[in-house]
Amino acid sequence: MSTSASKPCPICRKPRSEQFHPFCSQRCKDRDLARWFSDSYAVPGPPADPEVVASNDWGEQD
Numbered sequence: 001m002s003t004s005a006s007k008p009c010p011i012c013r014k015p016r017s018e019q020f021h022p023f024c025s026q027r028c029k030d031r032d033l034a035r036w037f038s039d040s041y042a043v044p045g046p047p048a049d050p051e052v053v054a055s056n057d058w059g060e061q062d
């Protein structure tokens with residue numbers, strides 16, 4: 001029963017450890033957490049105004 005060994009650590013692609021599943025180490029576990037936090041902090045606000053985007057000529061419209 002070692003199916004978990006078929007997938008690598010999602011952070012560094014090294015063989016994962018059962019102890020730190022699904023990562024290979026506490027370090028990668030922390031990195032993943034930090035990435036989640038930084039992602040949520042990185043959101044500057046609401047997305048670009050659709051009207052502003054539509055007024056730009058992106059060459060997508062007919």
Ligand SMILES: [Zn+2]
Pocket residue numbers: 009010011012013014023024025028
């Ligand atoms: Zn790792």
